[in-house]
Amino acid sequence: MYLSLQNRLVKHVRAFLKQKYNVDLTNIVVEQPPKIELGEFALPVCFELARSLRKAPRKIADEIVVEMSLPEGFAKFEVAGAGYINARLDRSSAAALIARDLPNGEAGPTPTRGKVLVEHTSINPNKAAHIGHLRNSILGDTLVRLLRAAGYAVDVQNYIDNTGVQVADVVVGFEKIAKKSRAEIAELIAGSEGRFDYYCWDLYAQVSQWYGQDKANLEARRDTLHALEVGGNETAETAQLISMAVLRRHLETMQRLDIEYDFLPQESDILHLHFWAKAFELLKQAGVLYYEKEGKNKGCWVMTRPGRAKDDDAPEGPDEDAKVIVRSNGTVGYVGKDIAYHMWKFGLLGLDFGYRKFYEYSDGRPVWISCDPKDGEAEHPHFGGVDAIYNVIDARQSDPQETVKQAILLMGHESEAARYTHFSYEMVALTPRCAMELGYEVSEEDQQKNYIEVSGRKGFGVKADDLLDKLIEAAKSEVDARHGELTEDERREISTQIAIGALRYFMLKFTKQSVIAFDFREALSFEGETGPYVQYAVVRASNIFRKAEVAPEDVLKIDALKTVLAADAFAGNDDIWSLWLAAGQTAKVVEQCIATTEPAALTKHAFQLAQQFNNFYHKHHILTEEDPGRKALLLATAAIVRRELIATMAVLGIPTPAVM
């Protein structure tokens, strides 16, 4: 509602300024006044006009306010401060609009804005997921929900690097350290009570140490990596057994947080289906890659770096700063594979995967995985060839991401490159205190730091499932204390919902570029600016309707509202009206989050709305209100806030418990 009225206002003012002063402002700034008493919108436009019109801002504002007509839905223009024009809404009619807003629920509107692809999670399938991976998946999943709420069709992909050095390492671990046959590994997968990824976590850390013991041990890594890339051998089959088992664990872990995927492209298929060979030809044809004959990169196929201007510096000799795509021994680096994969994403490669089902969610929806087309199912959805892509990948990979984007741009695909978004975010690290609490040895030097980077290689970090378990237990002890009347299962379900709310909110409340220094005390908090705080506000609202024995939906029906929203309903009720106004901004905030690729703004919205509601809840006792008209207004207010909170939480992936 807020957004559409704002657009209407801007259009109206722009037309007026053109007609009156013959100035055409393309970007008219609209703000919200610091206090609701000053109106709903503030226009600082007169400050800008002061210069060209050679008049004091306040004078211009006076003229405009007197002469400009009111757009539909607006009640008044006023001059304020040193020259602001403040606009007041006709509150009752605006409230009716808010009530009619379609909630941005889980299902979202039917897609009308094209198809986009979001890649997130993409954890190396060789160990358990940790808190850093959780940030990726939660950010990615929330981006998916934002896009769907805004009317995009979204495919969710989780890239599986099953032929990389990390998988090779854990394979080496099974062969050289654990000394397990493939049959024994299969047994372990079946018998490890759903925590095979934990076993790999420890083993992977041991392998890193083992490499350190003797440099000759690194040969095992090299040989294994080569075997995985070639495929069709014993080692590769063992690796696939391991990586698919770990992948299943990752899917299960993420499912606990209500995070789901559509498609799992495997690196092994990119190799075996010769995506790179095709891409290499196209890149050579387009002149994006060139063969370096001199300097340190002699014998390699290289690409000019994005920042590098071709004619400026480096007048003579080879560009030593160029990015090596194909090594002098003829093998391709991972950036090359990534270029091929991204050409496929945009439908620019002319090749496709085969598809088969890999996993099934509780509602029966399948997750598809790539395969050789001859092994694939005949009937499958179409992935790839989308309008825009978002890659949720941490900030340390900015450089290779830029390279891939640059390759697509240099091939002449300008619009694709423009719709290639590296959704970059900072890592999750542990505070030194947290690391020591977990029993890790922390050096003197590290103790002085604000945070210490987690490392799967060292086995240093907090596992995702452990954190979730811990959160559920913490929530459970609260729920047990408060709701003895519920069954064990009911209490566990609510505790899980609270844990998910706390975790998702925690990961989303920081802006992307902020490093999260993880600390259990903060993450386990259910008070203040947290997910449970927002959930609690909804529970409070729900309790009112339960005791009043009315459905919140019925209160918001047009007929019911007609009498409630009488012309003077909000007169003298600034606090109540500001709650309506805040509730009407969900769609605006969703759009803002997409435009800035920053979901944190939505957590802010949820928190502020919940906070305002708690304030309202405390101040107005609804059920004991004796004036029926007043009571109806208060009920409608609770209903509208409850609806918008639930919708906002759905976009954040936060469930709404029945009781708390």
Next chain:
RNA sequence: GGGAGCGUAGCUCAGUUGGAUAGAGCAUCUGCCUUCUAAGCAGAGGGUCCCAGGUUCGAAUCCUGGCGCUCCUACCA
């Protein structure tokens, strides 16, 4: 060396395209549970927005130069 990011209250962080008195949570202190649930509410204290210039009617925000911290930059992935 080159590139990217950051520096705001004791701590952790917000701060829209430059706008009205710089905000929130935590922590500290003071009140409020016989009420629709206190996982809550009200209030108090707490600021050289890293420093110095500049642009502007107006700067935490934009520009320049410092200082400090982090990451990236390899024929690893």
